[in-house]
Amino acid sequence: MSDPNLFKVTSRLSEQVDRPGGMTAQIAIQRVTHEMSAEEGRSREVVGESLSQLEQLCKEQTGGMDAVYDVATAVIDVAGLFDERILCDAAYSLCELTDRLRTQDKVDWSAVAVHVEALKLIYGVDPRNTAQFRPVVDGLWKVTDKYKEPAEEAPAE
Template sequence: MARPGGRTTAEAVREAEAGLDSHREDGMRSLAATLARLEAVCAAREEGAEAQVYELASAFADMAGFFDTGPLYAAAFSLCETSDRMIAGACWQWPSVEVHLRAVRLILAAGCDANETSRLLLGGLATIVARLPKQPG
């Protein structure tokens, strides 16, 4: 790093972003598959499904965070926060999960664009989170 020549930080960042972008299509397919699993868990509502929702939502948010998914990541994070609070507060509400999943589906289908629609959806999700009891600590 102290020697002249070589790559600049900006060049290294551009190369890293280009490498990540080459995996974007596979990442989006993986996100769609995880969303389908979340929707199936929500529809089945079997015993232990609440923990599965949090686990899958967390995996979804992790993957969305690798790519520039803007409002998609924010919606996934909101689902994580919602499910975490509902589990901790013993106040599980399936409609809250369903609304999140529909919002995630809409944002994903719209190409993860930050626009007025996604801002309205995220505002609605924030209202759901705000109504849930906060974690102590």
């Protein structure tokens, strides 16, 4: 039996990492943090605009649950970038509510309006001080859970 030949393969990535001129992860994180903080004000404006759209949809009650879902996901997309956890949780509850309503072919504008009012309340507070609204978000989930899919029954034997 012959001896095996071993070949050391150098990956392209390892070659790139070894080249001078890169940056450490710490430097990259600092740069990203700096760039993100520069956009935080605009992101708050975008969330505010989305909440105004949700409020208008509730007022007119013509957009349907698809439109509400789309705007609520936009809130999550932007607020999530800046770790506004409570606001995201409230918007996620609204997304889940509208999804359940859509799949059950129902509409409940009062439940949507409760979510929108809670979102506006949370949005109006400094994002670093929103932990106090956890019970509000828990209440929103109770409203959403009213539309839980019925459990499938086991087939009769």
